[in-house]
Amino acid sequence: MWLQEYQVEQQYLSIITMDMVADHSVGLSINGDSSKITFNGNELVNVGTDQTITGRKTFVDTTLGTSSTSTSGEIDGQWTIIKRNAGELYICRTADQNIDNRGLAISADGNTLTFNGRVL
Numbered sequence: 853m854w855l856q857e858y859q860v861e862q863q864y865l866s867i868i869t870m871d872m873v874a875d876h877s878v879g880l881s882i883n884g885d886s887s888k889i890t891f892n893g894n895e896l897v898n899v900g901t902d903q904t905i906t907g908r909k910t911f912v913d914t915t916l917g918t919s920s921t922s923t924s925g926e927i928d929g930q931w932t933i934i935k936r937n938a939g940e941l942y943i944c945r946t947a948d949q950n951i952d953n954r955g956l957a958i959s960a961d962g963n964t965l966t967f968n969g970r971v972l
Contacts, residue, residue: 882931886945886955886968897967 866881877893889897897903932946944955953969965972 882943882956884945886948889956889967897972899968899970 866879879892881890882888883890887899888895930946931943932949933941933943934949935941939960941958942949942955943957948954953966955968957966958964959966
């Protein structure tokens with residue numbers, strides 16, 4: 853698995869296998885304004901609609917690509933996976949990493965998943 857940001861009309865984040873780089877309909881994607889999450893083209897979260905999510909979703913053996921030339925810092929327009937001071941894990945646009953209620957968050961105890969401040 854690897855992490856890739858694409859520019860197709862607007863920015864979005866995709867986590868895909870290397871052999872699927874050219875296929876923008878596969879993998880886990882978060883759109884540019886962080887309002888939708890899709891998996892293999894199927895909408896999982898859309899903050900503009902009422903939704904009920906049931907069942908268990910499991911992802912295993914996932915690693916993220918990294919830069920071979922940098923071990924720290926930020927790249928404007930990119931995505932960030934961070935652990936905040938209170939222990940929550942966030943996936944968000946780098947520009948939003950210090951803004952409350954932006955992106956996908958897992959609570960420190962692992963029991964609560966939120967997307968842009970909305971509990972899923």
